[in-house]
Structure formats: structure tokens, C-alpha cells
Amino acid sequence: MGHDHGHKLFKFVSKLLAKNPIRNVAFELGVYFYHAESRGRTLFQLKLEILFSKSFFAILGCQCYWLELLQKWKFPLPVNNNLAKMLALPSTRLLLLFGESLPSSRLPNVSRKVWGQTRVRFVSRVNPDNEPLTLASLGYKSDFEKTNKNEANKIERPDVSNESPKSKSRSIGSNSIKAEKTVRVKKSLEIESAPFAAKSFSELGLPLLLLERLEAAGFMVPTDVQSAAVPTILKGHDVVIQSYTGSGKTLAYLLPILSEVGPLKKKSPNGEGEYGKKKEIDAVIVAPSRELGMQIVREVEKLLGPEDKKVVQQLVGGANRSRQEEALKKNKPAIVVGTPGRIAEISAAGKLHTHSCRFLVLDEVDELLSFNFREDMHRILEHVGRRSGADPRGSIAKWAERRTIMVSATVPYSVIRAARSWGSDPLLVQAKKVMPLESVAPSGPVNILKPTSGSDSSMRTQAALQSLPPALKHYHCVTKLQHKVDTLRRCVHALDAKSVIAFMNHTKQLKDAVFKLEARGIVAAELHGDLGKLARSTTLKKFRNGEVRVLVTNELSARGLDVAECDLVVNLDLPTDSIHYAHRAGRTGRLGRKGTVVTICEEPEVFVVKKLQKQLGIPIPACEFTEGKLNVIEED
């Protein structure tokens, strides 16, 4: 029966897809087959329900354990939206679940008809009963490699059209290989002399004025990653900076920029500062969310001081665009910080001139690589300076050579690939290590010391290793769904937490949780993308200054958000994978502070916690909250 229904369904979906703008959104399209007759309904009905379920599409990050959960829960998914709307969501990847596979030999033909050139992955499940449904068990990686080896790069790497033909063929000609080797030897010598764990900022080669401002702002000693990154960037290298959450990566790239750009920069040999003469934008910093963008602006302003605040300008989405454009014209900032959409928009309108830009920073670069940002990132990479090492002839002859700085606590291999194409011989900078990216094996992410060969998904999850501050404490607490908020309340009291971020996956439930907490006397507030910019910044402000004790939020706040006082992170819903866990957890325990992460889950979800534990290389023991205390449950 599966075959017929599967075929019928496939035809039905094909028609729907032909009418919808799937070509624009189907960046990485997966088709999976799933054996699901067991619910007693016909397969066809069951599958349509799944297709029409918004929440199902919302979890199409395709993480393995979500698939496993689906399998365990037998798809208890609401039918609440229509396919056209879902397909219009930029992050949608389509996942079709069938009872039995169509013969895989027929699939490529069907796919070409339906999706044209779009990359489609077909994976059929061979033995649905004996093994858990994971991407690996579905043969995701191997199937992809076999059929689509060249496309792997294309998917995660926007096509950078100003790349010179020379650089593209770098690894082919023997001369270029030789040249590359020479460069590498030279670089490794330089790297060895990089000062690690410097005792003061003055060891890092920063200008005097900047050192004074650092002291005035209360920054006395550089963190390890700053000690490693600052001199490396000052020497002119493109870099990928990876170190755990809250380790000071923002200053690690801001300090070298401020050494060369704006009023604090090094004076010229004749002793005079040149700032004031130049009217161009020298640095563009891109961040995936408004909140993070604004936080970076605050960090720059802290160092610039009130008089020079206008040297930096924020260009985040949600704010008034014409006001931003006017400010650009009037203030002529040297540094702009913004979200990809807004930067690309203003640049396309001809109001942002970045051709003489010398620094391009991509903060949370792995997030910026996601499909949502693809087109905007493409524009930014093409218009912000010129990739160092790119052929300086033709229309880009007068453009400045830029340094490309990519930053994240989690660096999956896709980032390494992107870094190689966006920068020139980039170096990987970690807290106690600087090495050429070339030495990172293609089989693993940078966060693991010994790269292993594995599926795409396992590489992604391993990228979360070493992304968490070592002092963080992690627990999980099993409870029933309806008791989760109450467990959160007891957890907050037991740990006497003053500033708590609770993560949930869906806005409606998130609002309910705030309501329940408030009803129980805890000051709580919601923060999510459905709120306007003003509401978001007011809530954050209240949370930062302690007026709100529990901030209930979603993935929006998982990256970059820096609230030093946050002493507890709670997962009221499971994160989709270990990378998301790491970024959520990293909101606490910042810069060596104490922090606790508690994942509140239901019994059938415990295996996910076990998996996270393994992937992150950390213990997440079970606990309960009794008599106002956290009690760890010893495992048998």
C-alpha cells in the first residue's frame, strides 16, 4: 500500500510545489521516507496532516533527535496552517515522510521535473523497525556525498563573484601550490610569537589612546582569545575566531579595528592623528539579530567615549531606515554595525559606500551562513572592500583590500569552507592556539581536536564541543508537560537565581509561561520576534537592570546576548541540537562567572539529553527540586 500512496502523495505535493515559490526557498531540500502505518489511518491522510502542520515545518532544521522524537511520539502534530504559507517561510526546508520508499532510481527524474535545478536530497529508509530514525541512519551524509559532492560547497558558500580566477584555481597549478606552501611556512613562524595569556593589553601592540580607554572602561587584562586574536589581526591576517561563549570575542575583533580606524587609532609616523580627514566607512560588522547588533554598538561606544559616539552607527532592521540613512550622511561614521538585511538594503539603495572598507566582521558566522541570510550576505561580501588576495584589476581596482574576520563559539566545517572562499589564507584563532585553516581536516569541525569522519549532522553537532565555559553546571529535571512552569518556579527558588533566561520553542506557549509565572509572583517578561523593536529593547533593558527576574524567550536570544548577571538558563523546551544548546547555555557563566543550566524535560525526552551530554562532552545529571533545594539524582 505504501508504494501507491507514496506515489500519489508525491504527485500531489509536486503539483503544490510547482505553484509555490519553492525555487526561492528550497535551499537544502530533504525528502525522507518514514514507515508510519501504525496509527491506523491511511498513510496518505497522515502525511498530508504532517505537511500542513506549521510546527512540523518549524522544526525542519532536520536535527536527528527531532526526527527520533517524532518517531516516538507518532507525530502528535497539530494541523494548523497551509502549505503555501509554510513554503513562503524562508527557513523552510521540505521534509516529506512516506510509509514506503519509491524506488530511489525514479526520484531524480521526479525531482528535476518538480524543482528544476534545486538541490534535492532523497533518502529512503531501508529498515524502519530496527533502528532509530536519524539522519545518519537514513544515510543522509553518504547519499549527499555520492550524488552531490560538488554541490556541498555551493550550498553553504554563497557565490562570491569578485573572486579572481587566479584564486579559484589556486589548488590546481603547481606554482600556486608552491606559493601557498611558502605562505604557510611564513605564517606558522609568525604565529609562534603571538603572545598568549598576555598580562596586560599593552603587550598586544595597541595604540596608547585605546589603552587608556580600555582602562577607563574597566578592561584591565585581556582574555586568552583576545591575547591570541588581537596581534594576529593587527598583522593583517584574515581570521576565524572560535572560543567558548562569554570569553570576550567581541573585543577580540574590536580592538584591532579601533587600532586602525577612528579617533583612537595609531598615529601616523609624523605623530599626527589622521582621523577627521577620511569620510569613508572603514569597517562593517554584521550580526544576525538586532539585539546583538545593538550590543556590539554599545561595546564600541564604551571605548570611543561620549564625544566620539558617532564614529559608530547601527544599521539594524526594525528601526527607521530613513533616519539611519540620514545619520550615515550627516555623521559619516567609520564603523557600521548591523543586520544583514538592513545593511544590504541600504547598500543596494546606494546610501552606504563600503568599497574602501578595510574590515568585514561576521559575528555568529555560522548563523549568518544560514539560508535566511544568503542573498544579503552575498551582497555584503561583494560590496564590502575586496577580498584580500583577489585580483585587483577591473571594476574593483580602486577598492580597498579588506580583512575578513569570522567569529563564533561554534564553528562547523561549513564555516571553514566559507572562510576559505571569503578570505585569503585565513587563520583559525582559538584561546590558546592559532593555526592555518588549511590544517583543519575537511572531515571535522574545528572544535574537535581529532577530526573524525562522520555524517554531516554529526559534524555539525560535534562543532559544539569546547563551545561552553568549563565552569558551567548542567542538570536536567524530568517532569510532566503541565508541570514544567511550576518546576521552573521551584528551580528559580531552589537556586535563588536572580536573573534567569528560560528558553521555549513556540511563542504561544511562551506567553502562557509568562502568565503562569507572574500569577505565581515571579516578575517575568516575554521576548520574541513577534514583538516590535521598542518592546524588545524595553524588555531587554528591564531584564538587564534587574526589574525582570525571568526572561522567557526563544532562539532569538540564544546567540550573543550578554547579560553578565544572568545566573541561570533553563530549557523549558529542548533545543534542536547541541549547537543550539551551547548558545542557549552560554547566556550564563559569562567570563568566568558562575552559572547553571537546567533542562526541564519529559520522560520520553531524556534520551535527547543523554545525546546532548555525549555530543557536548559534559555531564548533565538528573536532578529534582525538593524542600527548596536542588538535589542531584545518582544514576544507577
Ligand SMILES: Nc1ncnc2c1ncn2[C@@H]1O[C@H](COP(=O)(O)OP(=O)(O)OP(=O)(O)O)[C@@H](O)[C@H]1O
Ligand atoms: N578583557 C576583558 N576584561 C573584562 N571584561 C571583558 C573583557 N573582555 C570582554 N569582557 C566582557 O565580557 C563579556 C562577554 O564578552 P563577549 O560578549 O564579547 O563574549 P563572546 O565570547 O562574544 O560571547 P558569545 O559567544 O556568547 O557571543 C562582555 O560583557 C564584555 O564586555
